[in-house]
Each structure stands twice: as structure tokens, then as C-alpha cells.
Amino acid sequence: MASTSASPRPSSSSPPAPPGANLTVQLLFHVDILLLSFLGLCFLIAVPRMLARLTHMSEWTDVLYLRSYRDGSSGRRGSSEDTLRRPRIDKTNSELTVNKRESQAEVIEVQPMGSSRQTLSLPVQTPPKHVPTLSTIFPGISWLLSMSVRLGYTVGKLLLMLAYLGVMLYAGIYKSNPFTNPTRAGLVATSQIPLVFVVATKNNVVSALTGYGYEKLNWIHRFVGRFIVLAVNVHALSFMYEFATAGTWKEDTQHPLIRWGLLALVCMDLLFLFSISVFRQMFYNVFYITHVISAVVMLAAVWKHAPANIGWPYAAAAVAVYGLDRGLRIVRTRVAVAHLQPISEMRMVRLSIPKIGAGWRAGDHVRIKVLSTGMGPFGWAESHPFTIASTSKDSEGDGLVLLCKQAGDWTAKLYDLAQSDSDGKPTAGRRVHVLVDGGPGLAMINGFSAAMIVAGGSGISYGLGTVGELLQKTADGHSAVRFIELAWSIQDPASLGPFLPVLTAFLVRAESLGVTLRVSVSYTRAPRSDAAFFALKALPEGLTLLPGRPGIAGILEGLVNRTLDLHDSKADKGLTGVLVGVCGPVALGESVSRTVRTIPRDKFKAVGGIEIHEESVYGYLSWRQRADGLLQELRMVDRFIDCRGGE
Numbered sequence: 001m002a003s004t005s006a007s008p009r010p011s012s013s014s015p016p017a018p019p020g021a022n023l024t025v026q027l028l029f030h031v032d033i034l035l036l037s038f039l040g041l042c043f044l045i046a047v048p049r050m051l052a053r054l055t056h057m058s059e060w061t062d063v064l065y066l067r068s069y070r071d072g073s074s075g076r077r078g079s080s081e082d083t084l085r086r087p088r089i090d091k092t093n094s095e096l097t098v099n100k101r102e103s104q105a106e107v108i109e110v111q112p113m114g115s116s117r118q119t120l121s122l123p124v125q126t127p128p129k130h131v132p133t134l135s136t137i138f139p140g141i142s143w144l145l146s147m148s149v150r151l152g153y154t155v156g157k158l159l160l161m162l163a164y165l166g167v168m169l170y171a172g173i174y175k176s177n178p179f180t181n182p183t184r185a186g187l188v189a190t191s192q193i194p195l196v197f198v199v200a201t202k203n204n205v206v207s208a209l210t211g212y213g214y215e216k217l218n219w220i221h222r223f224v225g226r227f228i229v230l231a232v233n234v235h236a237l238s239f240m241y242e243f244a245t246a247g248t249w250k251e252d253t254q255h256p257l258i259r260w261g262l263l264a265l266v267c268m269d270l271l272f273l274f275s276i277s278v279f280r281q282m283f284y285n286v287f288y289i290t291h292v293i294s295a296v297v298m299l300a301a302v303w304k305h306a307p308a309n310i311g312w313p314y315a316a317a318a319v320a321v322y323g324l325d326r327g328l329r330i331v332r333t334r335v336a337v338a339h340l341q342p343i344s345e346m347r348m349v350r351l352s353i354p355k356i357g358a359g360w361r362a363g364d365h366v367r368i369k370v371l372s373t374g375m376g377p378f379g380w381a382e383s384h385p386f387t388i389a390s391t392s393k394d395s396e397g398d399g400l401v402l403l404c405k406q407a408g409d410w411t412a413k414l415y416d417l418a419q420s421d422s423d424g425k426p427t428a429g430r431r432v433h434v435l436v437d438g439g440p441g442l443a444m445i446n447g448f449s450a451a452m453i454v455a456g457g458s459g460i461s462y463g464l465g466t467v468g469e470l471l472q473k474t475a476d477g478h479s480a481v482r483f484i485e486l487a488w489s490i491q492d493p494a495s496l497g498p499f500l501p502v503l504t505a506f507l508v509r510a511e512s513l514g515v516t517l518r519v520s521v522s523y524t525r526a527p528r529s530d531a532a533f534f535a536l537k538a539l540p541e542g543l544t545l546l547p548g549r550p551g552i553a554g555i556l557e558g559l560v561n562r563t564l565d566l567h568d569s570k571a572d573k574g575l576t577g578v579l580v581g582v583c584g585p586v587a588l589g590e591s592v593s594r595t596v597r598t599i600p601r602d603k604f605k606a607v608g609g610i611e612i613h614e615e616s617v618y619g620y621l622s623w624r625q626r627a628d629g630l631l632q633e634l635r636m637v638d639r640f641i642d643c644r645g646g647e
Helices: 021-054 057-061 080-085 139-145 155-173 183-191 193-198 205-210 214-246 249-253 256-273 277-282 284-305 312-332 409-418 457-476 493-512 530-536 552-568 586-597 601-606 623-641
Strands: 105-110 118-123 148-150 333-343 348-353 365-371 384-387 400-405 430-438 450-456 483-490 516-523 543-547 578-584 610-616
Touching: 021 155, 021 183, 021 205, 139 155, 139 601, 148 155, 148 586, 155 183, 155 214, 183 193, 183 214, 183 312, 193 214, 193 284, 193 312, 205 214, 214 249, 214 256, 249 256, 256 284, 277 284, 284 312, 312 333, 312 430, 333 409, 348 409, 348 430, 365 400, 384 400, 384 457, 400 409, 400 457, 409 430, 450 457, 450 552, 450 586, 457 483, 457 493, 457 578, 483 493, 483 552, 493 516, 493 543, 552 578, 552 586, 552 601, 578 586, 586 610
Parallel strands: 450 483, 450 578, 483 516, 516 543, 578 610
Antiparallel strands: 105 118, 333 348, 333 430, 348 400, 365 384, 365 430
């Protein structure tokens, strides 16, 4: 579809330059320069944080790829079952000594739970330099831009989308009418193909330059993709109308150039239809397969259809971006043996890979394929993302740990697989081979003065990984965090039972390190029987279990006040802000964001700012699970809307 009524029919498969090509090329060049300039501005803003990260080379090199880890001082690794069922930290005087090298240590007096006051030798804390974000420097503007317009979209995102749309409309209609010159719309759409590929791939230059993971850029991918589909359809429908009114439809559609254009159109529309939110959530596998196939075929079709001197550079750039991502993912993929352990209280599978013990940061996620016939005829070929629930380079842990909650057909098969052995007999766990695809981590969380982690349901994966990493960084002497709050909302109080040993171990270790850790667990459903509390009669000091809504506002306000008191008592040389990490439903993140905005401006500035880091609960729901769980999800959203206190 590269001809117009004013131009002769193409006589070869190589498309000629359309009328007004010079002006179009200039416009596209200006648009490209503008987009690159905006990316450069984002990069300049991110440079201080990047330099701060590079001053600690281990913070950069340790997360390039997943790998094994062995610490000479560590003992035997425990089993997957031991990790959840019993704490690994013994409250003896010898075990509480973290570092005995007095020449590199500072003396901190703490009182471990259930023992006399101890004098511990801890490393001098040399955390990475904390660089405040723009939200901390300009809290008023940040408050305005972070206001929610609709679920998942803020004022800042809306303004950015409107600005992009305005630039694209300028490029598409300046001195041109899309109904009389539809070629312009096709070329503008072609020029945006590299951008939609860049923000969709896991290993992309935008994430590397700005520090935002690709999952944080997915909304840009969706918006730009929809604009491209709209422009392509305007381009195609105008030519179809021309062919139909001229009575030359059959003749024109026989030309290879037009056929390649029709193929590209079909691929574009398939990409849009199968990526509609409802369909994507209900049939994720169909969405993923069609997305990959349609994208590859579309690139080939655009390459053959677009004018040779205009379109091919954009198609080639998209091919290079996609090829680089796939190549890096292959290089970073690991084949390993995983231990599956069912957690019946939450209908969840704990998947641990002891051979992979390093190469990620808190909040990172990996994609896994379970290579077992027990996953069904095609289940072994499916790749699913999960947030990592363990700490990198933890010599006492079980390596890379994932918590896979039953939420769809694939996770249901994984849960059944964990409950039976290779002969189909019931068992408490089994081993399987898995493919693990992981990328480099970008977030640094150990430069703040305090941290608050809010988790909803299976979002505890993020909570466990983050708290564990903060404690480990403190033990290594690379953390500024002195206060940690973990708020976890669950439906059934019995769900706390399997995680109680891990949380107890965290509390003991935190006290031994001089870090104040508090764990607040809220349950939102009445227990079915008193037996649910049988294993929870003796909760460790620092852990509370309460019914009702979690008091997010009260917890955050108390954390800010304690951090300010530490500074006022001259026990801290300077405050570097509070990290608020959220993992759960989108509505939970927005509710926490609103709570942060209620903190008085003077306290916000005095504490060094409050930075929000949101993570998503990875996974997808089948159509049956989506329909059955919709009411429960709405109820959970309602529980997090009111965060006005700790009552």
C-alpha cells in the first residue's frame, strides 16, 4: 500500500519513494531527534544514581547474570522444607557475633530476644551514596504528577501520553491530509516500530540508561503500540477505499507490494486484538505466542512493504533490538534442578534452586520453564515470571527461591506436581529440571535510612527478598537502613504458619545487627476454626497478628517519627529518606501512594524524602480463576482504600 491515485502503480516489488518523501523524511528526522533528546534528558537525570551505583562495583557486577554461590564460612545447606519449618539462626552468644574483626568494626550494644545484653562487633557501615529522586527534590510537583487519574495511570503518565500523541499528530498531518495522502500515516507508524520494541524487551537500552525495569515501561509499549495500530489502519483503509472506488481492487491486491502491506496489517491487528487486557489475562499463553509470531512476521512484511530508502532502517533497528534481547536472554538462561515444596495453607509452591545462589537484587524476577511431563503436553514449554523471594549470596539460604501461588492452569499443575512423585504417589515435595531466565537488577535499596515494605497476599515474595537483602547488606557493612517495617495482608491467619520460622529468623538477625525490624500481619477473613491459631500461640517479639485492615498510615507515620528521632538524638549523621516498597494489586500501590502524600511537608523534607517503589505480583489467571476471584479481589482493594490509622 505504497501508491496513491496521483502516482503510477509500482512495477516491481521494491517500493519507490512516495510523493512528498523529502518533507516526510525531514519530519520523521525531527521526531526522532526530539524522542532521542527526551531519552537523553532522562539519562542525564539518572546519571547521578548510576555513578553512585558504580562507586560500589559489586553492586553492578553482582547482578549481571545468575550463578552459583559458595561461601567458605558457610556450613551445610538445609533442605527446602527446613527453611520454612524452622529458623536457621540460633540465639546463642557465639552465633550472634556477626564480625569479629575489631579493626574494621564498630561496637554496637544490642539485646537479643531472650538473652542478656551482648556487645557485638559489626562492620563499619559504608552504604552507597544516596541520590534523591526528583520526587524528593520537588515534592509538590511530584504530588501533582502522582495523582491517580484511573487505576494504573497517573497525571504524569497522562501528560506524557498527550505530549507523545501531539508530536505524532504533528508528524502525521502537518501539510498533509491522511485521507488524500495516507502514505504519511504508514511512514509515521513505521518510524515508531523501534520504540515499541525497545520498551517491550527485557534487556533494553532505556532501562539500562534510566534505571527503570522493562516492566515499569510496559505502559509506554502498550500506548505506542496502539498508536501504531491506529496509524496503520488509517493508512491501509484509505488505500482500500481508493482501490474499491476505482474498481481496481483485484488488480492492485495481486501486486507483491500490496500483499506484503496486507500481511503487515493483519499482524498489527492481531497484535492489538490478542493484547486486549481481558483476553491477555484470561488466555495469557495464546497472547504470548501470537505476540511473538505476529511481531516477527510483521517486521519481515514491513521490511518488504515500506519504501526502500525510508522504511528499512526502522525495521532493521527493531530487528537488532529484538535480536539483542533474545541473544542476551539465551546467554543468561540457566538449566538447573529445582526443589518443589507445597504450602497447603496458601495453595502455593515454594520452588528453590540451590545451584543458583547469586545474581539478583531484591524485587527482581525471573522467568521459569518446568521441564516435566507432569505440566501437561505443552506446559513444559510455557515460561512464567515470578518475583524472587530470597536473598542473593546468602550462604545459609536455599539459593534462588520463588513462591508460586496457584492462580491459573499452569500454577495449578505445578501445585499438583509438587504433591506427587514421579510415580504419582503423594509426597511432600519433589525435584524437577527447570529453565531459568534472569536479567540484571537495577534497584538499590540499601542507601535509605529506613524502609517500609507493604505486601498483599503472594506479594510477600518481594517482602522476604527485600528484608533479607537489607539485613545482609547491614551484616556486610553496606547499608544505611536502621528501621524496617514489614506490613503483610493475608486472608487467612493460617497462612502465617509456614512463614513464621523465616520471619522469626529475620527478627532475631535484625536485633543482633542493631536494626529495628517490626512485622505487622493483618488477616481479612475470620478463621474457619480455632485450629488456625494453634501454631501461632507464641509469636516472637516484634511480630503482631491483628484482624482487619492494615494501618498503613499509622505504620508509616511511626516509621518517619522514629527516623527523625534518631537524627535529633545525634545518633545519625544525616537522613537519606524512607523507602516505601509495595507489592500487590495495583490498587494497593495507589492506596499507599495516597498515604505517602498525607505525610506533612516538613516531615517529608526533614526525613530526606519518601520514595515509592512498586512491584507487581507476577503471574496470570485463567478465565475460571479470573471470574471466581473477581469478587475477592474487589474486597481486598476495598480493605486497602482506607489507610487512615492503626485502629
